[in-house]
Amino acid sequence: MKDSPKEDDFAKKEVSKNLLGEDSTAKQDATTDDSKRRALSDFPRYLWSVALGAGFFGMGLTLAILGLALPTLAVNLNLTIDDLSLVLIARGGGYIVGSFIAGILESKFDFHILAAIFLLVMGIGVVLTPVILNVASFYICTALSSLGMGGYETVANVLCLYLWGKKSEPVLQFLHFWFCFGSAMTPFLSKSFLNQVVHNASHSVNSSATASMASSPNITYIENTTVPLVSVPYFIIAGFLTLVIISLLLLKCFASLDSTKSQDENTIEQEGTRYRYGILILIFWLFFFMSGFQVTMFTFLYKFGITESPGLAYSRDVSADLNAMFFITVVVGQFLAIFWSQKFSPAKILTADFIGVGIGSVLLLLYPLYFEAAPILFWITIGLIGFSGTSIYACIFLWTNQYITINGSAAAVFIFGAAVGEMVLPIPVGFLIEEHVLSFLYFCSGYTFTLILIFLLTVKFAQTKGQRLSQNNPDEEDKLKAEECLADQKIPETVI
Template sequence: MESRGSQAKAVGQRLLQTGTPGKNGLQAVSRGQVGRALRWFSTAVLNAAFLGMGVSAAVLGPTLPDLAKNVNRNISSLSEIFVGRALGYLCGSVVGGALFDCMNHFLLLGLSNLVTSAGLYVTPFCRTAGLLTAMMSVTGVSFGVLDTGGNVLILNLWGDKGAPHMQALHFSFALGAFLAPLLAKLAWGTTASTQNHTESGFDRSALNRSSEATSDSLFAVPEDVTLLWTYASIGTYVLVVSVFLFAPFFKQSSKQKKSMASAQEARKAKYHWALLCLLFLFFFFYVGAEVTYGSFIFSFATTHVGMEESEAAGLNSVFWGTFAACRGLAIFFATLLQPGTMIVLSSVGSLVSSFFLVLFDKSPLCLWIATSVYGASLAATFPSGISWIEQYTSLSGKSAAFILIGAALGLMATPALSGILQGHYPDLPIILYTCLGSAVFTTALFPVMYKLATLPLGGKQKKSIKSESQKFLPSSSGLQGRK
């Protein structure tokens, strides 16, 4: 009897012991579900933030005549606001990269969105060119912080599965840039005429009355109320998104940060900074060519090819339309193709299309076809480049800031230099030469980057990196829930 009693007692203890892991398993599953939900929520909010950044950045173009009227200036003499915003973006990338490694990610991005919202609210009230340039610089800083932090954070959230989400992030920005003119021109009915783009089109008396009425004030309510509502609506959207960005801040812990930092250290390549320098150059030429072609294709089509202005405007729309559409399609292609494969396909498409643009620079038909192919080829390059380098070495805030500075410098330097050369040699298609040269350079540079990235990764090191990533990344249950 005692032996049976002791056996029954032992069986009961074993049953109790097996019941405890069951509870732990349910708790782990519950934590995993919460982690997945938080990760998807964070991704959705980041996409909403990039959508707002796209709208905020692109709305300046269609509202520029009204802003110029506010400050009693001509558009031709107000170019410093673009320089101010570009310099602000550079500063924001540097500051954001430094802060991203030492403070909570969502807190930083939420604060940057608050700054953007404040800048949008104040912009229509600016009555001097200096103050308007200062506001553009402030919003440029917040753009730089959000762009740097958003790219790194999406990789931290999804790891090796981040390629489609990176494409979606940049598609959100392109979608916002596409919606901005519609919001400014249709939703709120901004009545700025194309005649406002020239000095002769301004109403001198109206400008003089506005100048006299507000000569001693820095801020004043704009005469065009639709301008106010346009910026106020976008600012409100950005403000709401900033509130949602603060939500994940309360779910993170120092343990998650330590785990992520350890994982990043384990995945740092031997030639980490050499790869970053090459990617710096890659993005410098890629972004420079993209902005140069998009900025000058209208004037090139009218002066060099002889198109009507309506046709040239349609050509410009085709370029940016195919660019945005293929960025959306790249979300699905990224689930099937590796980032390196997408970069190769994009580089070949850019090289072929720019070659035909140079070869048949006087042909309208070739210009239409090659422009659409060129816009489609450029679409996936930037997000694929960030996803590609993450496969070989982890990106910290400072690393992301470094390569984004390359993109920002290309954005400023290449269009400016191309425009100057085109003015000195009006009979030559300098814009097309710039695009072809950039395509040749990026196509030749990527194999060098690939060779350098794979050179130190022997079989043992690959296994070590994979084991370290599996060890650390799943530990952050708040953001790294099981897929």
């Protein structure tokens, strides 16, 4: 007897339910397996992030040790600080060269190996610096260590984006936190190995004036050796960098990860040359003024503190405390940025940062009006600028990556702008601060307002085309969701 149409339809529905149920269960099992797989695949990324953070910590130590050890190194060379005043240009030039070398090599060499190579170059420069015998060697060693810093920063920033994709916000903030922390820890590491230096009331270590040194012109050596005592912190930093290099090489051997370079190169073609170059030029100037402003601030803050009215007329100890407070707020701000980046977009964090820095800059301009009545307000102003400005660097990286692909060449452009700003923008303040101490406040405020204006122009230009499509740079979770959607669309076809 032939089945009725109703019975036949009922049988088909039952079969469909069974098939859908089995497929749904299979999908749930597959999703669970994929979740476990993603958790396991993320573990090597965490290892790489910790290793990169250790490299940033070593880079912070390397960058900060120069200013602290410069008076002692000048005594060892039987010179004055004036004679070594070109060291900032040598350091900035090395930074630029290292960044561009990294940008050129990123398409030819593995980024994981490049990071270790640039750390090795940095370590060689660090080891040789305190044992040099003449000015030329001192400049060469400084440029060599800076070359390693510029190359490593370029490689590590881009490698972080490659490893984490759209999840890179807190990781990149984490890396830059360790850089700030390393800079803040350097005085504690090195102060026991530096010569005692006495300055006139109107001079500081960072000014171009000649310092009068109370220590003996003879070199202070490590006991029973011919190695200068100032070499100890340098050797400690070099030893730490060696451990980081070994860690990176071990991770390369046992926890190697694939990057998305070829995929990113395809997205570059989609962005358009004119649009991409326009953003790169604007971001270059952003980094130029941002880094130049920050270097000007912490280079001449001590000088402003010890200068008599209209300066602060503080003692050396109080001025040093003002500098320490500035760096502490920088470290705290960078630490909190790790958590803020998980809840807020880079654009929102940048907006808050620029508002804070802008308010601080206005308060700098108003300094003559309130200092006698409320001197604590100046300390609050410096703390606000340090706290607000610390996360701008990483946030600009992350924000720009939403509009164009950040590869090694793009990162090199950014770091080139930062290095040039560090060399150029402090120069007018250095020339004027001796006779016009308030020029320090005026230039810092001018640099900040220019920075905010360029950022607004950059936002306006970037919005002409909009953010990149998420499928241009998907992470594993996005791919999984896409596969599930496709599976949902195909199931009814197989059942029918």
